[in-house]
Amino acid sequence: MSKKLKYALVGMVVIFGIAAFFMFNKYSTNKHLILGIEKNDQVLIKTELAKGADPNFRIEGGEPLIVYASNKGQADTVQLLLSFGADANATNANGWSAIQHAAAQGYLEIVKVLVGKGVSVDTHGQIATPLLLAAANGKLDVVEFLLASDANPKIADMGGATPLDAAVAGEYQAHQKNAAEDETKFRKIQEVLIQGKPLLK
Known part of the structure; x- marks a missing residue:
């Protein structure tokens, strides 16, 4: 070698x-x-x-x-x-x-x-927007922040449900379970979504 x-x-x-x-x-x-x-x-x-x-x-x-x-x-x-x-x-x-x-x-x-x-506050891919997910799970503070950050409350998921639809469904489920506190939370989320963009605290 x-x-x-x-x-x-x-x-x-x-x-x-x-x-x-x-x-x-x-x-x-x-x-x-x-x-x-x-x-x-x-x-x-x-x-x-x-x-x-x-x-x-x-x-x-x-x-x-x-x-x-x-x-x-x-x-x-x-x-x-x-x-x-x-x-x-x-x-x-x-x-x-x-x-x-x-x-x-x-x-x-x-x-x-x-x-x-x-x-983006409106990112959703194949799932749903952060706003819809927060509304569906009763996360009021996240809903308020996202709306204040210009999230679009009209964007629906693949099944056609909007954040408001998700909050209504959440209230119904909470009512069925006799979870009064959660029921109130979902009603508040509906109010916020209907009112539109809040001011950040």
Whole structure:
């Protein structure tokens, strides 16, 4: 074997070793980042992102980290991921985005963060708008914020239901369950939707 061929082979081995090291290191930081989100450990999350973990990494099932964090109600994590370049409009395999999860579950601070980053208040994909999801789940404060942020209350879901329809259905279901407090909440949401854009407090 010639010296040139030996040097070439050695060089390839070195390059392969370096590439493998960086790939393992990237995998490790992403794994630790996911662990940080699972534990809501802001120090660990920030540390791993600073070390190069991918803010747009998708966990098993294709769930983007920002959607995963939003679904868990972690406003600080969402903010951190965004500050390191996460796609605020990323969706999971079912078409859900971070703002849709946040609106449906009443995580107002996350909705505010995402809207502040330019996410459309009328985004809906194949699901429904954040406004409809908030109305359907009785999240009055989110409904008020979205309306104040110019959300369109006339956009319907794929079945033709509007946010007002969703609130009416919610009131009916609450009545059937004798849940007076929820019934009142859904009536208030209907009033807000009919009145239109409120002033932010």
